[in-house]
Amino acid sequence: MTQLIAPHGGRLVDLIAPAGEHAALKREAGQYPAWDLTARQLCDLELLMTGAFSPLEGFMGRADYERVCQDMRLADGTLWPMPVTLDVSREFAEKLGGAASIALRDPEGVILAILDISEQWEPDRTAEAIAVFGTTDRLHAGVAYLAEKAHPIYVGGRIRGLEMPSHYDFRHLRLTPREVRAHFDKLGWRRIVAFQTRNPMHRAHLELTFRAAQIAEANLLIHPSVGMTKPGDIDHYTRVRCYEKLITHYPEQTTQLSLLHLAMRMGGPREALWHAIIRKNHGCTHFIVGRDHAGPGNGADGKPFYGPYDAQELVARHQEELGIAMVPFQEMVYIQERAQYVPADEVHAGETVLTISGTELRRRLHEGLDIPDWFTYPEVIDELRRTHPPRHRQGFTVFFTGLSGAGKSTLANALLVRLLELGTRPVTLLDGDIVRKHLSSELGFSREHRDLNVQRIGFVASEITKNGGIAICAPIAPYAQARKTVREMVAHYGMFVETHVSTPIDVCEQRDRKGLYALARAGKIKEFTGVSDPYEAPESPELRIDTSDIGPDEAVQRIVLKLESLGLIRPRQ
Known part of the structure; x- marks a missing residue:
């Protein structure tokens, strides 16, 4: 394992073993108990191995896990808001015996990495939900995952990577942090503002990101999550086709699209802080945090889990330590009289505000109703209608x-x-x-x-x-x-x-x-x-x-x- 210093951002951890060691490591891995990674674990392993989760060198041990839950820091004091753990079944943990390592496999049985076990323990997942998400309400996607899908035993340890998970889709857009940084260097970009999204982008998003880039005097990285998002979200194939259509409406040579295979936890403020760290690892200098960033929706009481600007407040408190500047933004709304989008706090008295919520957009798609041009571009709607017919x-x-x-x-x-x-x-x-x-x-x-x-x-x-x-x-x-x-x-x-x-x-x-x-x-x-x-x-x-x-x-x-x-x-x- 080596650490490389890149011209953008901080140090990137490199968990991929040198090519000359792969054959020996694969023979070694064949001797260890093998764990078939879940979809979320595959996402986490990929971002560990690429350095997107720097400074993490593997799945968290107990000391890191407990301090992250308690006060958003690793055991050594480094700011890190989200647990990244490997959960396994009780039966698998019992079979480990005194094994020092385990082989991590993809669904097809390909060994991707070796995890050298530092410890295993049974966490209190209810306490984790309260600490990380602030609730035990299972309408929160992160809580539901912990309660209903996560296995009961956590195994921590360092990773020795052998092979990256395979992707057959949009390969030209699946760039590692090193590749993104190299692209910035090639283009001579020194100030880059990143935009995180898990939804299709429309005119309001274009206006928001364009304004953010102007404020930061920076180029723009559109960096959507295409791993696990919130249940019910539009599939990433449709979304990426929409992003490719939308990006043509930005000024030339100002904007880059890259995909992030992130398993989101929908953790609101903590998630926003996590997203900022990940974008710093990709070489970005600025990060857009909007209204209700990574919000999971409403709880059983009908109220949002987090306040609309809680995420902005948390990231603002830590941005100096993070080394990446936050660009805060309110919701963008369309003013009929001006025929343009403005931030919600710039609406004048008497002006007509036009908005279409996500729920209303889905209704119009489901019922085959018209979607106005002021809301989005016709080519984006065409993509949405192809995969979401009435x-x-x-x-x-x-x-x-x-x-x-x-x-x-x-x-x-x-x-x-x-x-x-x-x-x-x-x-x-x-x-x-x-x-x-x-x-x-x-x-x-x-x-x-x-x-x-x-x-x-x-x-x-x-x-x-x-x-x-x-x-x-x-x-x-x-x-x-x-x-x-x-x-x-x-x-x-x-x-x-x-x-x-x-x-x-x-x-x-x-x-x-x-x-x-x-x-x-x-x-x-x-x-x-x-x-x-x-x-x-x-x-x-x-x-x-x-x-x-x-x-x-x-x-x-x-x-x-x-x-x-x-x-x-x-x-x-």
């Missing part, structure tokens, strides 16, 4: 859940026929029994196997949805967390319409033609939902139907009306 042309999933005998299969089959009659999209039925036969024949009925079965259904449904089809799913799906996982899988690509068939258990038993309930009550069938195993009813499904008092035709009509109200299908003329 809702009645998008794929979606209808997910029935309920007790055995509740009527799920009957409704699913009836809905299948109704949607095939409409003929607007391909329709696929994933009934519980059919899936058990063709996808999950080897699974039993333990909680683990039930969850795996539901996840398989979710994966297939998400692929159908992604490709513009309709998936109708009808498993029992008794556990809330498994259903939430499926919702998240599908929601990346289209709407998830959870339909709780809430028929009472006594009615279900009366309908039981197979005699399953009787066998379960006699103890001859173990882990039977509703008898010897719980059913966790959905708290807020899109639709709830009790088939004990309505027939299939009426029930399906209710579903169709719901789909129409959501804009997923159009009434037949």
Whole structure:
């Protein structure tokens, strides 16, 4: 491991082993226990190895982790606001025994690095959520990740890098900190202001960044995060095509686009400070911090997790120590009378302010409505419409859940026929029994196997949805967390319409033609939902139907009306 001094920014840590050592290190790595990196860990490893996370030399040990959580500093006092940890399963940690190192692999099994273990421990993830994010509310994406996806054991240690993670998309834009700095040197840029974004950019963003560059008397680096962002964000493929269209509207030779494979935590003020450090490592001298920087939205109380300018205040307090200057900006708004964008605090009394929120933009896209030229450029809208067509042309999933005998299969089959009659999209039925036969024949009925079965259904449904089809799913799906996982899988690509068939258990038993309930009550069938195993009813499904008092035709009509109200299908003329 070496440290290089670049003409821009501070020192960059280099964690890639010299090429001449790779063959020996790969043989060595083959002797160690191997951990398959998660999507977030892949992002973190890449930015560790490129030096974007300088001065970190690996995944944090306990002393660094605890001090970062407590007061945003590494154990040696260096300012660093965000934990960067390697979480592993308890089973993997137990198998390590006395192993001194582990091999870190990508999803295809390629060994990317060796981690030399310094320590492993079980953190208090609730305490981490409170310290880092200021809340335990799982509507915060960072908190939800800690609570629902992170593994229970942390392993710290230095990294010896062998190979960078592979990317096949936009390679010409995936520049390391060294490559970005070299580009600045080649162009003779000495003052560079960076702009962080995870969303498409529109005219307001262009005006904001252009003004920021003028204020700083600097060139501009547009540096979007294309690793993990907030669930529900527009995919990075679409966003990058939008950035490429927008960048042509800046003055020539003033602006550079580069992609950052960052796994965002949506940590508000701490995240803004982290982003500033990362941009300093890329050689930037200035960093734009806007309103509600890296904000995760609203909590369960309906209020934002952070104040609109909390991030600016935190970065301002530390910018001298950071060595990168903050360029603060308020929201940019369009003034109809002036036909131009201005910061929100420069609006005069009586002027007409025009804005389109992210929610309103999505509504207009979903409904195929006009989006005015003052808001964005036509070529940007064309890109957004290509991958986000009106809702009645998008794929979606209808997910029935309920007790055995509740009527799920009957409704699913009836809905299948109704949607095939409409003929607007391909329709696929994933009934519980059919899936058990063709996808999950080897699974039993333990909680683990039930969850795996539901996840398989979710994966297939998400692929159908992604490709513009309709998936109708009808498993029992008794556990809330498994259903939430499926919702998240599908929601990346289209709407998830959870339909709780809430028929009472006594009615279900009366309908039981197979005699399953009787066998379960006699103890001859173990882990039977509703008898010897719980059913966790959905708290807020899109639709709830009790088939004990309505027939299939009426029930399906209710579903169709719901789909129409959501804009997923159009009434037949």
